[in-house]
Amino acid sequence: MKTAVIGIGYWGPNLIRNFLSSGSIEKVYVYDINPSRLDFIKRRFGEVIVAENEDSIFNNKEIDIVAIATPVDRHFNLAKRALEMNKHVWVEKPYTTSAEQAEILNNLAEEKGLNIFVDHTFIYTGAVRKMKELIDSGELGDILYFDSVRINLGLFQSDVNVIWDLAPHDLSIMFYLLNKKPTAISANGIANYYGHENVAHISVYFENNCFSHFHVNWTSPVKIRRMIVGGTKKMLVFDDMENSEKIKVYDSGIEMKEKEGIYNALVQYRIGDMYSPKLVQTEALTLGVEEFITSIKEKRKPLTNGDDGLNVVRILEASHKSIKQKGKLITL
Numbered sequence: 017m018k019t020a021v022i023g024i025g026y027w028g029p030n031l032i033r034n035f036l037s038s039g040s041i042e043k044v045y046v047y048d049i050n051p052s053r054l055d056f057i058k059r060r061f062g063e064v065i066v067a068e069n070e071d072s073i074f075n076n077k078e079i080d081i082v083a084i085a086t087p088v089d090r091h092f093n094l095a096k097r098a099l100e101m102n103k104h105v106w107v108e109k110p111y112t113t114s115a116e117q118a119e120i121l122n123n124l125a126e127e128k129g130l131n132i133f134v135d136h137t138f139i140y141t142g143a144v145r146k147m148k149e150l151i152d153s154g155e156l157g158d159i160l161y162f163d164s165v166r167i168n169l170g171l172f173q174s175d176v177n178v179i180w181d182l183a184p185h186d187l188s189i190m191f192y193l194l195n196k197k198p199t200a201i202s203a204n205g206i207a208n209y210y211g212h213e214n215v216a217h218i219s220v221y222f223e224n225n226c227f228s229h230f231h232v233n234w235t236s237p238v239k240i241r242r243m244i245v246g247g248t249k250k251m252l253v254f255d256d257m258e259n260s261e262k263i264k265v266y267d268s269g270i271e272m273k274e275k276e277g278i279y280n281a282l283v284q285y286r287i288g289d290m291y292s293p294k295l296v297q298t299e300a301l302t303l304g305v306e307e308f309i310t311s312i313k314e315k316r317k318p319l320t321n322g323d324d325g326l327n328v329v330r331i332l333e334a335s336h337k338s339i340k341q342k343g344k345l346i347t348l
């Protein structure tokens with residue numbers, strides 16, 4: 017297969033490196049509106065073919081896949097043109113700037129029998145795959161809550177707020193792990209420096225008393241990348257700042273007992289052993305590229321597809337509405 021990567025800023029080179037090292041990709045075309053990025057990438061990867069402009073990529077019949085790693089406001093137009101020209105499409109997170117755009121792309125791909133891969137990279141990490149395995153095996157019991165913190169002194173994005181920048185990672189992990197449909201959301205945040213919020217909290221509600229919370233912040237003095245998943249049987253902590261032992265499973269829980277005859281609840285704590293499972297170390301993007309190519313060959317949707325992109329964008333959109341109304345509950 018032959019692929020093209022459009023947008024060679026911070027993330028694009030990682031896509032190029034992984035496409036080049038995939039045994040299934042023969043050629044990688046590249047394009048960026050900034051010529052200095054093209055000079056840079058040619059020096060770094062001599063084997064890439066620099067395209068003159070976007071059209072020369074869309075019109076090139078030998079290109080099977082177009083990967084888009086530009087800022088989010090360009091994803092829709094570029095992805096739509098690529099699909100119209102019969103290319104399979106890889107789109108960076110967040111998929112689009114609205115659910116309406118995501119639906120248009122998903123329908124177009126469906127009509128044309130093409131694949132859309134949305135780069136929810138974390139789904140391909142050893143840690144998230146292990147969490148999924150633990151939850152699906154029933155080891156944690158029923159999931160009660162999902163609590164995520166992703167904060168640091170982060171790079172302010174000029175086009176989006178902190179939610180659109182950081183929360184897609186955690187929201188995609190939540191959807192993958194819980195496999196439940198959210199019913200409502202509420203979000204709060206503040207823009208201290210310019211129009212876009214730099215600190216935000218999102219609450220997502222599910223049926224059966226299950227709840228998720230996300231804290232994202234570009235202005236925290238410390239870097240925290242931590243998730244807690246609480247189950248009726250066990251609980252786990254995923255700390256991505258740990259070099260080893262990123263996941264810890266706690267045999268801890270709480271039981272409510274009623275005193276005989278009196279309707280007075282007694283909380284009983286169970287604090288048992290903790291263990292840290294071994295994780296697969298393969299780079300997530302390598303597995304993402306492999307999954308995308310295999311899904312095209314097998315004519316099936318990839319693990320992280322346009323529907324997953326749409327689910328995340330729906331929450332991002334709803335959180336924007338909620339923030340502007342000081343945390344108003346938005347029913348989904």
Ligand SMILES: NC(=O)c1ccc[n+]([C@@H]2O[C@H](COP(=O)([O-])OP(=O)(O)OC[C@H]3O[C@@H](n4cnc5c(N)ncnc54)[C@H](O)[C@@H]3O)[C@@H](O)[C@H]2O)c1
Nearest residue numbers: 023024025026027048049050085086087088108109110137
């Ligand atoms: N999956 C991940 O973990 C991950 C990590 C970082 C960024 N991203 C995503 O990747 C995308 C790019 O982020 P980035 O940090 O690399 O941004 P960036 O600003 O560093 O790079 C974007 C590049 O796109 C180019 N560009 C803009 N419009 C273009 C157009 N119309 N045609 C061709 N090139 C164009 C710019 O010149 C720039 O070089 C975003 O959607 C971002 O959210 C994903």
